[in-house]
Amino acid sequence: MGVVLLLSTVPMVFSAEDVASESGKTTQELKKRIEKVVEEKKQEVNEVVAKLSTKKRGFVGRIDRVSSETITLETHKGVLIVPLSEDVSVTKDGKDATIDDIAVDEWAITLGVEENGTFEPRFVLVSSKTLRPPEPIVLLGTLKSLTSKELVIISRSDSKEQPITVAKSALFEDSDGTEIDSDMFDVDLTVLVTGFQDEDGITGTTIRSLAPLSEEK
């Protein structure tokens, strides 16, 4: 009986050893596979990190100065000197251009990448037309007079009279933004005027009442 039991346990011992050895092999293979995947992913991660550290940037400005190697842009945040190396592609009004085609007072967009606070230009897109819209303006005040061509408001900020040219396409709006007739605007009404300012003065493009008018009339 003892012999039978002993004989029956021998294959069991062998199979346990086999299992242990198989498990070890599997672990090793798994480890190798994981290491291989990690190596592969490392490269991908490094590529992504390198791309993340560079930021695409664009600046717009009037060309203030042109030299053989640089152009100086006057942007809304300050002066930007753009070095024109061989790597920088220059176009003017959509066509390939050289530095000789660029003139002072023209406008340019420069596109490039910013890395560690340093901007490296890749493209300079020159435009003979201004890229800056007219200077926008927003005023709040009390309506003093209104004609089809001009309105005068008393500014809420300094209590001064402010004449404003009414643009031909000017919109007269109720307090909720719906378009209404300019006849609904009465003197002493509080209005918001948006528009632009140039050497000729202020031109209003939207005149909005701050009190609801549609229900009144």
Add this chain to the structure above:
Amino acid sequence: MKKEVVVAILIGLSFGLIITYGLFRVHKAVTAPTTNSTITFPTNATATPTPAGAMLTILSPEDGHVQEESEVTVTGTATPDSIVVLFVNGEEFISSADASGSFSFTVALEEGSTILSVHAIDENGVGAAEERVVVVSKLLSEQPDTRADTEASSAAKAK
């Protein structure tokens, strides 16, 4: 008694000298000239002076942002309940900041550069304005970023 007074004066003078030296160092650090680089980078200072009382901050987009999408969301904070106007490509969008001062606009942009001009005006007519330049372009994506690739591969090789 006299000795104590002298000691007190000496201690006072020492403190004074230490504070003066500290102020001198701080002043020197603040006014130290910056090193020259190939580019004079525009500062992030507000372009339009903000009158006292008015408040306006544009949270997004970042100035000089380059994107391929033709839509942009402009978010920021202003004086609570103030009127906020966004000027873009000759159009005006009038809205108002909520009770916490937050505002948001989503507008379509054309290919090329756009100057987004945000104005906020409070109930007293005091205004503030800020600008952001956004460029819609695919040029930078179409151009292979050879330098980034080189750096990435050299970093991978180093490991």
